[in-house]
Amino acid sequence: MQKRQLGPCVTYFPQPTSIITSIDQAGTANLMTASWVGIVSKTPPTMAVSLHKGRKTYENILQTKEFVVNMVPASLAVEADYCGIRSGHKEIKSEACGLSLEPAEQVKASLLVESPLNVECRFVQEVELGEYRLVMAEILQIHAAESAFDESGTMDVRRFDPLVYLGGVREYWDLGNKRAQAYTDGKRLVGGK
Numbered sequence: 001m002q003k004r005q006l007g008p009c010v011t012y013f014p015q016p017t018s019i020i021t022s023i024d025q026a027g028t029a030n031l032m033t034a035s036w037v038g039i040v041s042k043t044p045p046t047m048a049v050s051l052h053k054g055r056k057t058y059e060n061i062l063q064t065k066e067f068v069v070n071m072v073p074a075s076l077a078v079e080a081d082y083c084g085i086r087s088g089h090k091e092i093k094s095e096a097c098g099l100s101l102e103p104a105e106q107v108k109a110s111l112l113v114e115s116p117l118n119v120e121c122r123f124v125q126e127v128e129l130g131e132y133r134l135v136m137a138e139i140l141q142i143h144a145a146e147s148a149f150d151e152s153g154t155m156d157v158r159r160f161d162p163l164v165y166l167g168g169v170r171e172y173w174d175l176g177n178k179r180a181q182a183y184t185d186g187k188r189l190v191g192g193k
């Protein structure tokens, strides 16, 4: 495969689209879209998010040590984009984009009602990366929409309809089709192709 070199940049996809909900010391909630988010440990369950040090969200997390990562469904692409181009330093984004919040179980930051998957997190440590801070947090609770489970109790990913972000080309897509079963279909190649 012939390739073109892009140099040191941030073109990489797909990425999940998440809205991080946080709260400041005065109790004001904030919503911020983030794509540099992921699970980074199973034992203990740990989430990592990379935040520019100037974000209102980062300031809130430093103050309260808690936040929620909310998976964004494809139906909320425009609202997510709004939360990624406006700052809580200047406005209350939930009012502007019409999204709703409800109390979480373990943390003071709220759950995004319209998100089918909310991850409650408590700050553990951070790593300085130039202007960014890689924040690692313990996962305290995960809420998954009841409507995403089928009769046998299996999660049906189509019902979550996650919004996929393509970093570098700056596009939002939906999920597309299932191609294989993880930890299973790769076994077909044991012994060679």
Ligand SMILES: Cc1cc2nc3c(=O)[nH]c(=O)nc-3n(C[C@H](O)[C@H](O)[C@H](O)COP(=O)(O)O)c2cc1C
Pocket (backbone or CB within 6 Å): 017, 030, 031, 032, 033, 034, 035, 036, 037, 050, 051, 052, 054, 055, 056, 057, 058, 080, 081, 083, 084, 085, 086, 087, 088, 089, 165
């Ligand atoms: C699709 C998308 C993904 C983004 N991902 C991140 C990210 O992972 N980390 C980050 O610091 N900013 C990211 N941003 C930028 C912030 O969302 C943006 O600067 C926002 O205004 C910060 O909000 P706040 O100041 O209210 O926290 C992203 C923006 C978009 C549109």
